[in-house]
Amino acid sequence: MAHCAEPNSKWTDVSGFSDEYIERLAFYGQSSLALEDLAAGDPDGAAFVADYRSISGLEVRDSFVPYGAAAFFTENQKLVRIERSGKSFHPGNAGWAHAKFAWKATMGTYITLVDHLVGCHFMVANNICLAAYSKLPCDHPIRQYLKPFTYRSVLINLKACETLIPVNSMFHRASALTAKGIDQAFPAAFQLATNFRSFPDLIKDKGPKIQQLMKEDKYPFGTDGCKLHEILLKFTTSYVETLYPSDQQVVDDVHIQDFWKMILEKLDIQKAQYDWKPTCTTRAELASLLTQHVFIVSGYHELFGTIAELVNNREACGLKIRPGQEEVDPQALLQNSVILALTSLRMPMLCSDFSHLWDAEVKGAWMTCLDDLSALSKDINKRNTTRRFPCDAFNPEFLECSISV
Ligand SMILES: [Fe+2]
Numbered sequence: 001m002a003h004c005a006e007p008n009s010k011w012t013d014v015s016g017f018s019d020e021y022i023e024r025l026a027f028y029g030q031s032s033l034a035l036e037d038l039a040a041g042d043p044d045g046a047a048f049v050a051d052y053r054s055i056s057g058l059e060v061r062d063s064f065v066p067y068g069a070a071a072f073f074t075e076n077q078k079l080v081r082i083e084r085s086g087k088s089f090h091p092g093n094a095g096w097a098h099a100k101f102a103w104k105a106t107m108g109t110y111i112t113l114v115d116h117l118v119g120c121h122f123m124v125a126n127n128i129c130l131a132a133y134s135k136l137p138c139d140h141p142i143r144q145y146l147k148p149f150t151y152r153s154v155l156i157n158l159k160a161c162e163t164l165i166p167v168n169s170m171f172h173r174a175s176a177l178t179a180k181g182i183d184q185a186f187p188a189a190f191q192l193a194t195n196f197r198s199f200p201d202l203i204k205d206k207g208p209k210i211q212q213l214m215k216e217d218k219y220p221f222g223t224d225g226c227k228l229h230e231i232l233l234k235f236t237t238s239y240v241e242t243l244y245p246s247d248q249q250v251v252d253d254v255h256i257q258d259f260w261k262m263i264l265e266k267l268d269i270q271k272a273q274y275d276w277k278p279t280c281t282t283r284a285e286l287a288s289l290l291t292q293h294v295f296i297v298s299g300y301h302e303l304f305g306t307i308a309e310l311v312n313n314r315e316a317c318g319l320k321i322r323p324g325q326e327e328v329d330p331q332a333l334l335q336n337s338v339i340l341a342l343t344s345l346r347m348p349m350l351c352s353d354f355s356h357l358w359d360a361e362v363k364g365a366w367m368t369c370l371d372d373l374s375a376l377s378k379d380i381n382k383r384n385t386t387r388r389f390p391c392d393a394f395n396p397e398f399l400e401c402s403i404s405v
Contacts, residue, residue: 239362
């Protein structure tokens with residue numbers, strides 16, 4: 001365990017067996033991405049749902065039961081119901097503890113498979129690297145800009161391909177999936193992952209109740225995430241506009257057009273989720289794409305990839321579900337800890353001086369960005385003292401500059 005990464009947030013203030021733990025995950029933790037507004041008229045007065053039933057069809061081995069569960073919460077963030085396999089479970093009733101465990105294990109599996117492995121590593125980091133290294137010459141300024149944010153990404157993704165993707169890999173063993181389930185899981189994850197969607201747009205679409213939570217600082221994923229995205233966009237826009245004094249110059253850069261098209265082709269299987277133009281026509285579009293990449297490999301990757309607080313104890317999430325099970329079993333705890341220990345390699349911190357990598361134009365913009373990131377970190381630390389639960393999901397002081405295993 002000494003080799004496991006230290007969690008950014010300590011979750012010792014709430015028991016992993018409690019209803020509050022799930023409330024914390026949904027509103028102040030890793031399940032915030034799944035949280036959505038619920039239409040009026042819910043029988044239990046629920047206003048929000050964190051629904052992971054989309055992976056219920058993945059085939060699981062004998063002695064396990066399928067994934068899939070949805071947790072329902074009131075406007076006051078109180079957990080009131082879990083739905084699973086077509087049945088409803090309520091606090092205190094028979095099956096409640098198992099339903100909670102099943103939701104947590106489904107969530108742990110979903111964020112590992114969809115939001116982390118496929119979303120961060122293979123959809124965003126891998127496609128950006130492929131397109132940059134294939135289509136941008138070594139001395140292209142956008143390739144230079146990408147240098148710290150793609151640091152070791154190719155090697156990391158190759159390692160992930162060997163150790164976490166194949167049948168009989170660590171992820172397969174730690175999950176409940178059959179070999180067929182693994183074959184089903186990765187294509188499904190590419191359909192489900194939303195990581196290339198612009199983060200502010202994704203948050204806007206979550207509905208008015210979540211916007212209200214953000215105004216009350218009860219949904220830090222949205223509040224802090226939008227602030228981090230805004231800072232990174234300011235930095236990237238400043239650089240892109242220095243580099244290209246007009247939109248026409250972006251249109252005329254054949255390397256950027258090839259870079260853009262290659263990413264679009266790679267995302268073809270999920271075309272429906274995106275409204276990308278076939279060519280990059282403005283500086284704003286280019287800045288938006290580049291910003292989303294940095295945001296995902298630093299912010300999302302830290303949130304969904306550094307999950308020691310969730311898998312390092314028997315109360316928490318786990319990655320597989322046995323019939324009636326209410327806590328992580330010793331075998332699963334050991335498997336989770338081995339994965340954690342072998343995937344705890346740190347990359348350089350995001351808040352670093354990358355001057356040695358960049359020309360003067362980028363350096364100046366980055367120094368301003370560092371000041372902005374430092375201010376955001378102070379703001380989050382202050383807000384965390386009054387929030388129901390502290391949340392460091394997008395706290396720049398914990399973020400790394402590129403994906404890690
Ligand atoms: Fe990772």
